[in-house]
Amino acid sequence: xxxxNDDYLxxxxxxxxxxxxxxxxxMLSANLxxxxxxxxxxxxxxxxxxxxxxxxxxxxxxxxxxxPDSKGYSxxxxxxxxxxxxxxxxxxxxxxxxxxxxxxxxxxxxxxxxNKQQYIWYAEKTIQNGWSHDVLEIQLDSNLYSRQIxxxxxxxxxxxLPDEQSELAIQTMKDPYIFDFVKFRxxxxxRDIETELVSNVRKFLLELGTGFAxxxxxxxxxxxxxxFYVDLLFYNFKLHCFVAIxxxxxxxxxxxxxxxxxxxxALDDVVKTDLDNPSIGLILCRNENKLVAEYALKDMKxxxxxxxxxxxxxxxxxxxxxxxxxxxxxxxxxxxxxxD
DNA sequence: ATCGTCGATCTGACCCAAAA
DNA sequence: TTTTGGGTCAGATCGACGAT
Numbered sequence: 001x002x003x004x005n006d007d008y009l010x011x012x013x014x015x016x017x018x019x020x021x022x023x024x025x026x027m028l029s030a031n032l033x034x035x036x037x038x039x040x041x042x043x044x045x046x047x048x049x050x051x052x053x054x055x056x057x058x059x060x061x062x063x064x065x066x067x068p069d070s071k072g073y074s075x076x077x078x079x080x081x082x083x084x085x086x087x088x089x090x091x092x093x094x095x096x097x098x099x100x101x102x103x104x105x106x107x108x109x110x111x112x113x114x115n116k117q118q119y120i121w122y123a124e125k126t127i128q129n130g131w132s133h134d135v136l137e138i139q140l141d142s143n144l145y146s147r148q149i150x151x152x153x154x155x156x157x158x159x160x161l162p163d164e165q166s167e168l169a170i171q172t173m174k175d176p177y178i179f180d181f182v183k184f185r186x187x188x189x190x191r192d193i194e195t196e197l198v199s200n201v202r203k204f205l206l207e208l209g210t211g212f213a214x215x216x217x218x219x220x221x222x223x224x225x226x227x228f229y230v231d232l233l234f235y236n237f238k239l240h241c242f243v244a245i246x247x248x249x250x251x252x253x254x255x256x257x258x259x260x261x262x263x264x265x266a267l268d269d270v271v272k273t274d275l276d277n278p279s280i281g282l283i284l285c286r287n288e289n290k291l292v293a294e295y296a297l298k299d300m301k302x303x304x305x306x307x308x309x310x311x312x313x314x315x316x317x318x319x320x321x322x323x324x325x326x327x328x329x330x331x332x333x334x335x336x337x338x339x340d
Numbered sequence: 341a342t343c344g345t346c347g348a349t350c351t352g353a354c355c356c357a358a359a360a
Numbered sequence: 361t362t363t364t365g366g367g368t369c370a371g372a373t374c375g376a377c378g379a380t
Contacts, residue, residue, distance in 0.1 A: 076367080
Protein backbone atom coordinates (compact mmCIF):
# COMPACT_ATOMS: atom_id res chain seq x y z
CA UNK A 1 0.00 0.00 0.00
CA UNK A 2 1.30 3.43 -0.95
CA UNK A 3 1.92 6.00 1.72
CA UNK A 4 0.00 9.20 1.22
CA ASN A 5 2.59 11.96 1.26
CA ASP A 6 0.48 14.50 3.14
CA ASP A 7 -0.42 12.01 5.81
CA TYR A 8 3.20 11.01 6.13
CA LEU A 9 4.33 14.61 6.60
CA UNK A 10 1.61 15.16 9.15
CA UNK A 11 2.69 12.15 11.17
CA UNK A 12 6.35 13.11 10.84
CA UNK A 13 5.55 16.53 12.23
CA UNK A 14 3.63 15.10 15.13
CA UNK A 15 6.48 12.76 15.98
CA UNK A 16 9.00 15.60 15.78
CA UNK A 17 6.83 17.65 18.11
CA UNK A 18 6.53 14.72 20.47
CA UNK A 19 10.31 14.32 20.59
CA UNK A 20 10.81 18.02 21.10
CA UNK A 21 8.27 18.11 23.91
CA UNK A 22 9.86 15.15 25.60
CA UNK A 23 13.35 16.63 25.23
CA UNK A 24 12.14 19.87 26.74
CA UNK A 25 10.51 18.03 29.63
CA UNK A 26 13.64 16.00 30.32
CA MET A 27 15.69 19.20 30.25
CA LEU A 28 13.14 20.86 32.52
CA SER A 29 13.04 18.07 35.05
CA ALA A 30 16.83 17.72 35.08
CA ASN A 31 17.09 21.44 35.59
CA LEU A 32 14.43 21.33 38.28
CA UNK A 33 16.37 18.81 40.30
CA UNK A 34 19.55 20.81 39.69
CA UNK A 35 17.89 23.94 41.04
CA UNK A 36 16.61 22.10 44.09
CA UNK A 37 20.05 20.62 44.67
CA UNK A 38 21.71 24.02 44.42
CA UNK A 39 19.15 25.46 46.77
CA UNK A 40 19.68 22.66 49.29
CA UNK A 41 23.46 23.07 49.24
CA UNK A 42 23.05 26.83 49.58
CA UNK A 43 20.70 26.32 52.48
CA UNK A 44 23.19 24.06 54.30
CA UNK A 45 25.83 26.74 53.84
CA UNK A 46 23.51 29.44 55.13
CA UNK A 47 22.50 27.52 58.22
CA UNK A 48 26.19 27.12 59.08
CA UNK A 49 27.36 30.53 57.95
CA UNK A 50 28.90 31.20 61.36
CA UNK A 51 31.66 28.75 60.47
CA UNK A 52 32.98 31.55 58.33
CA UNK A 53 36.70 31.45 57.69
CA UNK A 54 37.57 29.09 54.95
CA UNK A 55 34.37 27.10 55.23
CA UNK A 56 33.50 27.46 51.57
CA UNK A 57 37.10 26.85 50.50
CA UNK A 58 37.26 23.60 52.47
CA UNK A 59 33.78 22.55 51.40
CA UNK A 60 34.58 23.16 47.74
CA UNK A 61 37.86 21.24 48.02
CA UNK A 62 36.27 18.28 49.81
CA UNK A 63 33.30 18.04 47.45
CA UNK A 64 35.66 18.16 44.48
CA UNK A 65 37.79 15.37 45.93
CA UNK A 66 34.68 13.25 46.47
CA UNK A 67 33.40 13.93 42.94
CA PRO A 68 36.54 14.60 40.90
CA ASP A 69 34.70 14.33 37.59
CA SER A 70 31.86 16.71 38.40
CA LYS A 71 32.08 20.39 37.89
CA GLY A 72 30.31 23.33 39.40
CA TYR A 73 31.46 23.01 42.99
CA SER A 74 33.93 25.86 42.97
CA UNK A 75 33.92 28.19 45.90
CA UNK A 76 32.53 30.82 43.54
CA UNK A 77 29.60 28.61 42.59
CA UNK A 78 28.94 27.57 46.19
CA UNK A 79 28.74 31.27 47.01
CA UNK A 80 26.10 31.67 44.33
CA UNK A 81 24.13 28.72 45.71
CA UNK A 82 24.30 30.35 49.13
CA UNK A 83 22.97 33.57 47.68
CA UNK A 84 20.25 31.78 45.74
CA UNK A 85 18.99 30.05 48.89
CA UNK A 86 18.92 33.39 50.67
CA UNK A 87 16.74 34.98 47.99
CA UNK A 88 14.21 32.19 47.50
CA UNK A 89 12.54 29.56 49.64
CA UNK A 90 12.56 26.06 48.24
CA UNK A 91 8.85 26.21 47.35
CA UNK A 92 9.40 29.33 45.30
CA UNK A 93 11.53 27.38 42.83
CA UNK A 94 8.32 25.73 41.64
CA UNK A 95 6.09 28.69 42.32
CA UNK A 96 8.05 31.01 40.02
CA UNK A 97 9.10 28.32 37.55
CA UNK A 98 12.75 29.06 38.30
CA UNK A 99 13.79 25.82 36.63
CA UNK A 100 12.65 27.26 33.31
CA UNK A 101 16.01 28.99 32.93
CA UNK A 102 19.54 27.73 33.41
CA UNK A 103 21.75 28.14 36.44
CA UNK A 104 23.83 30.60 34.44
CA UNK A 105 20.80 32.78 33.84
CA UNK A 106 20.34 32.71 37.59
CA UNK A 107 23.94 33.72 38.17
CA UNK A 108 23.41 36.74 35.94
CA UNK A 109 20.13 37.58 37.67
CA UNK A 110 21.69 37.30 41.11
CA UNK A 111 24.49 39.65 40.23
CA UNK A 112 22.50 42.19 38.29
CA UNK A 113 19.02 42.58 39.74
CA UNK A 114 18.32 44.88 42.65
CA ASN A 115 15.49 43.02 44.32
CA LYS A 116 13.42 39.88 44.20
CA GLN A 117 10.61 41.54 42.25
CA GLN A 118 13.02 42.46 39.44
CA TYR A 119 14.62 39.03 39.57
CA ILE A 120 11.28 37.29 39.06
CA TRP A 121 10.25 39.74 36.35
CA TYR A 122 13.42 39.13 34.32
CA ALA A 123 13.13 35.37 34.87
CA GLU A 124 9.57 35.39 33.49
CA LYS A 125 10.56 37.52 30.50
CA THR A 126 13.49 35.21 29.78
CA ILE A 127 11.21 32.18 29.68
CA GLN A 128 8.52 33.97 27.64
CA ASN A 129 10.95 35.29 25.04
CA GLY A 130 13.46 32.46 25.08
CA TRP A 131 16.38 34.79 25.77
CA SER A 132 19.82 33.23 25.77
CA HIS A 133 22.17 34.00 28.62
CA ASP A 134 23.80 36.77 26.58
CA VAL A 135 20.53 38.41 25.56
CA LEU A 136 19.47 38.39 29.19
CA GLU A 137 22.72 40.13 30.13
CA ILE A 138 22.09 42.80 27.50
CA GLN A 139 18.59 43.39 28.85
CA LEU A 140 19.93 43.57 32.40
CA ASP A 141 22.68 45.98 31.44
CA SER A 142 20.28 48.25 29.62
CA ASN A 143 18.01 48.31 32.64
CA LEU A 144 14.98 47.03 30.75
CA TYR A 145 12.99 46.63 33.95
CA SER A 146 12.94 50.26 34.95
CA ARG A 147 12.42 51.35 31.36
CA GLN A 148 9.40 49.11 30.90
CA ILE A 149 7.88 49.07 34.36
CA UNK A 150 8.90 51.89 36.62
CA UNK A 151 8.54 55.07 34.61
CA UNK A 152 5.11 56.37 33.62
CA UNK A 153 4.70 56.27 29.86
CA UNK A 154 3.27 59.00 27.70
CA UNK A 155 0.64 57.48 25.47
CA UNK A 156 -3.06 57.76 24.75
CA UNK A 157 -3.72 54.10 23.91
CA UNK A 158 -6.53 53.68 26.41
CA UNK A 159 -9.87 54.08 24.74
CA UNK A 160 -8.30 54.31 21.29
CA LEU A 161 -7.26 50.67 21.08
CA PRO A 162 -9.09 47.52 22.13
CA ASP A 163 -8.27 46.89 25.80
CA GLU A 164 -6.08 43.87 25.16
CA GLN A 165 -4.05 45.58 22.45
CA SER A 166 -3.74 48.70 24.56
CA GLU A 167 -2.30 46.75 27.48
CA LEU A 168 0.16 44.92 25.24
CA ALA A 169 1.17 48.09 23.45
CA ILE A 170 1.94 49.86 26.71
CA GLN A 171 3.97 46.90 27.89
CA THR A 172 5.94 46.98 24.66
CA MET A 173 6.91 50.63 25.06
CA LYS A 174 10.16 51.49 26.75
CA ASP A 175 11.28 54.80 28.09
CA PRO A 176 13.86 55.70 27.08
CA TYR A 177 14.92 53.55 24.14
CA ILE A 178 18.66 53.07 24.14
CA PHE A 179 20.29 53.18 20.73
CA ASP A 180 23.82 53.17 22.04
CA PHE A 181 25.05 51.37 18.94
CA VAL A 182 24.55 54.63 17.04
CA LYS A 183 27.54 56.90 17.39
CA PHE A 184 26.65 60.49 17.97
CA ARG A 185 28.05 63.12 15.64
CA UNK A 186 27.59 66.85 15.82
CA UNK A 187 24.91 68.10 13.47
CA UNK A 188 23.29 64.72 13.03
CA UNK A 189 19.92 65.02 11.39
CA UNK A 190 17.01 62.62 11.63
CA ARG A 191 17.88 60.94 8.37
CA ASP A 192 21.43 60.16 9.61
CA ILE A 193 20.18 58.52 12.78
CA GLU A 194 17.55 56.65 10.79
CA THR A 195 20.20 55.34 8.39
CA GLU A 196 22.28 54.07 11.29
CA LEU A 197 19.29 52.46 12.96
CA VAL A 198 18.43 50.70 9.73
CA SER A 199 21.99 49.53 9.20
CA ASN A 200 21.88 48.09 12.71
CA VAL A 201 18.40 46.74 12.25
CA ARG A 202 19.07 43.61 14.28
CA LYS A 203 20.06 45.57 17.38
CA PHE A 204 17.30 48.06 16.70
CA LEU A 205 14.70 45.27 16.70
CA LEU A 206 16.15 43.79 19.88
CA GLU A 207 15.79 47.14 21.59
CA LEU A 208 12.26 47.66 20.26
CA GLY A 209 11.24 44.36 21.82
CA THR A 210 9.50 41.21 20.80
CA GLY A 211 7.24 40.93 17.80
CA PHE A 212 8.57 43.75 15.66
CA ALA A 213 9.23 43.13 12.01
CA UNK A 214 10.86 45.80 9.88
CA UNK A 215 8.72 46.86 6.92
CA UNK A 216 10.42 49.86 5.36
CA UNK A 217 12.15 53.16 5.87
CA UNK A 218 10.73 56.35 4.36
CA UNK A 219 7.56 54.45 3.61
CA UNK A 220 5.54 56.35 1.06
CA UNK A 221 1.87 57.07 1.66
CA UNK A 222 -0.13 58.52 -1.18
CA UNK A 223 -3.14 60.55 -0.09
CA UNK A 224 -5.15 62.32 -2.79
CA UNK A 225 -2.15 62.28 -5.07
CA UNK A 226 0.19 63.81 -2.49
CA UNK A 227 3.06 61.78 -1.10
CA PHE A 228 3.92 61.54 2.59
CA TYR A 229 6.72 59.60 4.23
CA VAL A 230 6.77 57.60 7.42
CA ASP A 231 10.32 57.51 8.82
CA LEU A 232 10.25 53.87 9.85
CA LEU A 233 7.41 51.42 9.44
CA PHE A 234 7.18 48.20 11.44
CA TYR A 235 4.63 45.46 11.78
CA ASN A 236 4.17 43.99 15.22
CA PHE A 237 2.86 40.45 15.01
CA LYS A 238 1.98 40.30 18.67
CA LEU A 239 -0.12 43.45 18.51
CA HIS A 240 -1.21 42.57 14.95
CA CYS A 241 -0.82 46.11 13.74
CA PHE A 242 1.46 48.48 11.91
CA VAL A 243 3.69 50.66 14.04
CA ALA A 244 4.82 53.92 12.51
CA ILE A 245 7.90 55.46 14.05
CA UNK A 246 8.72 59.10 13.65
CA UNK A 247 12.24 60.04 14.60
CA UNK A 248 12.94 63.55 15.87
CA UNK A 249 16.27 65.04 16.81
CA UNK A 250 14.80 67.70 19.06
CA UNK A 251 12.22 68.12 21.77
CA UNK A 252 8.68 66.94 21.43
CA UNK A 253 6.30 69.55 20.06
CA UNK A 254 2.51 69.27 19.65
CA UNK A 255 2.83 69.52 15.86
CA UNK A 256 4.57 66.16 15.82
CA UNK A 257 1.50 64.52 17.34
CA UNK A 258 -0.71 66.19 14.75
CA UNK A 259 1.45 64.94 11.91
CA UNK A 260 1.53 61.42 13.37
CA UNK A 261 -2.23 61.49 13.78
CA UNK A 262 -2.52 62.20 10.08
CA UNK A 263 -0.02 59.46 9.11
CA UNK A 264 -1.97 56.93 11.14
CA UNK A 265 -5.26 57.88 9.49
CA ALA A 266 -3.59 57.44 6.13
CA LEU A 267 -2.00 54.14 7.13
CA ASP A 268 -5.31 52.77 8.37
CA ASP A 269 -7.06 53.83 5.16
CA VAL A 270 -4.44 52.70 2.69
CA VAL A 271 -2.45 49.84 4.19
CA LYS A 272 -4.35 48.29 7.06
CA THR A 273 -6.52 45.28 6.25
CA ASP A 274 -9.53 44.00 8.18
CA LEU A 275 -7.28 41.44 9.82
CA ASP A 276 -5.03 44.11 11.34
CA ASN A 277 -5.66 46.10 14.47
CA PRO A 278 -5.56 49.90 14.32
CA SER A 279 -2.07 51.24 13.62
CA ILE A 280 -0.01 52.73 16.42
CA GLY A 281 2.32 55.69 16.22
CA LEU A 282 5.49 56.09 18.21
CA ILE A 283 7.29 59.41 18.30
CA LEU A 284 10.90 59.10 19.36
CA CYS A 285 12.42 62.36 20.51
CA ARG A 286 15.88 63.25 21.63
CA ASN A 287 14.55 65.15 24.64
CA GLU A 288 10.96 64.55 25.40
CA ASN A 289 8.90 67.17 27.08
CA LYS A 290 6.48 65.06 28.99
CA LEU A 291 3.97 67.65 30.04
CA VAL A 292 3.54 68.97 26.52
CA ALA A 293 3.27 65.46 25.18
CA GLU A 294 0.47 64.53 27.53
CA TYR A 295 -1.66 67.50 26.64
CA ALA A 296 -0.95 67.20 22.95
CA LEU A 297 -2.02 63.57 22.92
CA LYS A 298 -5.18 64.14 24.87
CA ASP A 299 -7.18 65.25 21.81
CA MET A 300 -5.59 62.98 19.24
CA LYS A 301 -7.94 60.36 17.84
CA UNK A 302 -5.19 57.89 16.97
CA UNK A 303 -3.11 55.84 19.42
CA UNK A 304 0.23 57.60 19.78
CA UNK A 305 3.07 57.14 22.22
CA UNK A 306 5.99 59.43 22.89
CA UNK A 307 9.27 58.32 24.38
CA UNK A 308 12.77 59.56 24.61
CA UNK A 309 15.70 57.83 23.01
CA UNK A 310 19.35 57.90 23.83
CA UNK A 311 22.03 57.44 21.21
CA UNK A 312 24.57 56.55 23.83
CA UNK A 313 24.52 56.76 27.57
CA UNK A 314 25.18 60.46 27.67
CA UNK A 315 23.70 61.00 31.10
CA UNK A 316 25.63 59.69 34.10
CA UNK A 317 23.62 57.07 35.93
CA UNK A 318 23.15 59.23 39.03
CA UNK A 319 21.58 61.92 36.86
CA UNK A 320 19.30 59.46 35.10
CA UNK A 321 17.98 58.29 38.43
CA UNK A 322 17.22 61.79 39.59
CA UNK A 323 15.35 62.83 36.45
CA UNK A 324 12.05 64.35 37.56
CA UNK A 325 8.92 62.34 36.95
CA UNK A 326 5.84 63.72 35.26
CA UNK A 327 4.24 64.13 38.66
CA UNK A 328 7.19 66.20 39.87
CA UNK A 329 6.93 68.52 36.92
CA UNK A 330 3.20 68.86 37.29
CA UNK A 331 3.48 69.61 40.99
CA UNK A 332 6.07 72.25 40.27
CA UNK A 333 3.98 73.81 37.51
CA UNK A 334 0.92 73.89 39.77
CA UNK A 335 2.92 75.54 42.55
CA UNK A 336 4.17 78.14 40.10
CA UNK A 337 0.61 78.99 39.14
CA UNK A 338 -0.40 79.22 42.77
CA UNK A 339 2.39 81.69 43.45
CA ASP A 340 1.44 83.79 40.45
C1' DA B 341 30.26 52.36 75.97
C1' DT B 342 31.96 54.31 71.75
C1' DC B 343 35.18 55.20 68.15
C1' DG B 344 38.87 54.27 64.96
C1' DT B 345 41.98 51.09 62.87
C1' DC B 346 43.52 47.14 60.61
C1' DG B 347 43.27 42.76 58.68
C1' DA B 348 40.20 39.07 57.03
C1' DT B 349 36.46 37.94 54.31
C1' DC B 350 32.77 38.71 51.01
C1' DT B 351 31.00 40.51 46.75
C1' DG B 352 30.56 42.29 42.17
C1' DA B 353 32.66 43.33 37.85
C1' DC B 354 35.49 41.82 34.49
C1' DC B 355 38.22 38.76 32.03
C1' DC B 356 39.90 34.30 30.21
C1' DA B 357 39.83 29.43 28.74
C1' DA B 358 37.89 25.12 27.64
C1' DA B 359 34.11 22.77 25.79
C1' DA B 360 30.32 22.31 22.84
C1' DT C 361 30.54 31.31 18.04
C1' DT C 362 28.13 30.52 22.26
C1' DT C 363 27.98 28.33 26.63
C1' DT C 364 29.98 27.05 30.80
C1' DG C 365 33.20 27.25 34.58
C1' DG C 366 36.41 29.59 36.96
C1' DG C 367 40.09 33.19 38.24
C1' DT C 368 41.47 37.88 39.70
C1' DC C 369 41.13 42.17 41.76
C1' DA C 370 39.23 46.28 43.86
C1' DG C 371 36.03 47.95 46.95
C1' DA C 372 32.62 47.00 50.65
C1' DT C 373 31.73 44.94 54.87
C1' DC C 374 32.70 42.61 59.12
C1' DG C 375 34.80 41.85 63.47
C1' DA C 376 38.44 41.98 66.91
C1' DC C 377 40.91 44.95 69.68
C1' DG C 378 42.90 48.83 71.84
C1' DA C 379 42.45 53.82 73.06
C1' DT C 380 39.59 57.24 74.84
